[in-house]
Amino acid sequence: MTLKIYGAPRSRAFRVLWAAEELGIPYEHIPTDFQDGSKKPEFLAINPNGRIPAIDDGGFHLFESLAITMYLAKKHGGAKLYPATPEAEACLWQWSLWGANEIELPLVQWIGNRYVLPPDKRSETIAAEAEAKLPRPLAVLDAHLANRQYMVGDAFTIADLNVASLLYTAWFNKADLSRWPNVKAWLDRILARPGALKARKLREV
Ligand SMILES: N[C@@H](CCC(=O)N[C@@H](CS)C(=O)NCC(=O)O)C(=O)O
Known part of the structure; x- marks a missing residue:
């Protein structure tokens, strides 16, 4: 299943989008904004904090942009990025x-x-x-x-x-x-x- 990245690019989601591009991971970008979008029930089910970014990686949900970039790099980057x-x-x-x-x-x-x-x-x-x-x-x-x-x-x-x-x-x-x-x-x-x-x-x- 394609990695889903939630978050407006003009937010901390930028670093997650950059990481995905560096790693060459196919992804679907869902440009959730930090006012309304991040407070909708379907997003709160992924990040109950109501903040962007967050990811859905085949059913595995993760928030905190640093945790996300390190997870993606460790999973996909090998010794190259991680x-x-x-x-x-x-x-x-x-x-x-x-x-x-x-x-x-x-x-x-x-x-x-x-x-x-x-x-x-x-x-x-x-x-x-x-x-x-x-x-x-x-x-x-x-x-x-x-x-x-x-x-x-x-x-x-x-x-x-x-x-x-x-x-x-x-x-x-x-x-x-x-x-x-x-x-x-x-x-x-x-x-x-x-x-x-x-x-x-x-x-x-
Ligand atoms: N420590 C979190 C911070 C997330 C955060 O504060 N995101 C902002 C946008 S950059 C947000 O969603 N703000 C909306 C709100 O706090 O309601 C991370 O790095 O992911």
Whole structure:
């Protein structure tokens, strides 16, 4: 049965769509929106949290975008996208959790209130406070990428995708990332991958 991916491309579903494209998995995209669509009974049966994304993989339901990308990569990517050793796998978890815990909220608040929300809904105070939280973690990522092309090992993995998909909105809106030149160069490189371009096409319409 074809994998079903639920969620508007302009949401965290982006990273799931990107993962499916990288992995070359056939899928059906059901572009559920995060207001009404995600609150309908048929979607709540898949994700009772009423949030997107979620997947239905032949009757196996899964929510939480990071869990989904790691599941798909482990199932379909082999050592290509999902590292083979316990140490490399742990580094993949480390960076994915780091993204969720250290940068996700300030990024959403910064970019939302500076560029994405309708102008009358933006708060410059929230944007500035959120932006001020980012130099500490992004300096860590910048230093990590100083001598590397990719986050874990010497090839693109789902760790790169999980973290880059968080920074994508900042990158797309041309927020000032020049403070972190290695992060910027890494984003420029991996967001031009064929799989990323296919997912971006769904989002940048
Ligand atoms: N930690 C969850 C967050 C999911 C989430 O908050 N999704 C947003 C859209 S990006 C949503 O569905 N919001 C609607 C709501 O919270 O009611 C994940 O990564 O999947």
